[in-house]
Amino acid sequence: MTPAPSVAVICGSRSDLPALQGCFDTLDRYGIAWEASVISAHRQPEALASYVRDAEARGVRIFVGAAGMAAHLPGVVASLTARPVIGVPLDAGALGGADALYSMVQMPPGVPVASVAIGAGGAKNAAHLAARILALADAELAERVQALRAEQGASAEVGIDPRAGRAER
Numbered sequence: 001m002t003p004a005p006s007v008a009v010i011c012g013s014r015s016d017l018p019a020l021q022g023c024f025d026t027l028d029r030y031g032i033a034w035e036a037s038v039i040s041a042h043r044q045p046e047a048l049a050s051y052v053r054d055a056e057a058r059g060v061r062i063f064v065g066a067a068g069m070a071a072h073l074p075g076v077v078a079s080l081t082a083r084p085v086i087g088v089p090l091d092a093g094a095l096g097g098a099d100a101l102y103s104m105v106q107m108p109p110g111v112p113v114a115s116v117a118i119g120a121g122g123a124k125n126a127a128h129l130a131a132r133i134l135a136l137a138d139a140e141l142a143e144r145v146q147a148l149r150a151e152q153g154a155s156a157e158v159g160i161d162p163r164a165g166r167a168e169r
């Protein structure tokens with residue numbers, strides 16, 4: 001059995017991978033080990049169940065499930081494990097990702113999926129949220145989370161005069 005990283009990212013199709021790049025990059029930025037798989041909840045339900053059971057047995061702590069359209073992937077993952085599941089709704093069709101969002105946020109009580117925003121921004125937040133969950137039991141990671149928060153705070157521009165920068169236009 002191959003030892004597992006902390007986070008397992010699963011998406012429903014290869015076509016989902018570009019939207020997830022920010023998730024992978026952000027996990028790398030935190031130094032969080034991850035693995036990624038393409039397994040469709042609708043097309044390959046048995047493969048998904050055996051992957052989740054194996055990943056949990058290997059020690060994966062958090063699952064990220066990303067999918068578009070009728071996106072049942074993270075919900076099915078949450079039905080298979082008691083580990084935290086983060087859902088990333090993707091824009092894969094006519095409804096612009098609202099279809100996937102509703103599929104993820106409307107989970108029945110007792111089977112939670114922590115849904116983030118639609119698309120690439122949500123994918124990044126899935127990594128940030130995973131980091132914050134893992135940081136509860138990892139002091140070094142907690143420091144990296146605080147450092148990144150401080151970095152983001154440093155770029156705030158408070159009290160800018162609306163006329164500032166006019167000459168540059």
Ligand code: RP5
Pocket residue numbers: 011012013014015016040066067068069090092
């Ligand atoms: C979902 O259907 C996938 O997550 C993807 O977002 C969408 C379309 O999949 P493909 O037809 O491109 O494989 O299950």
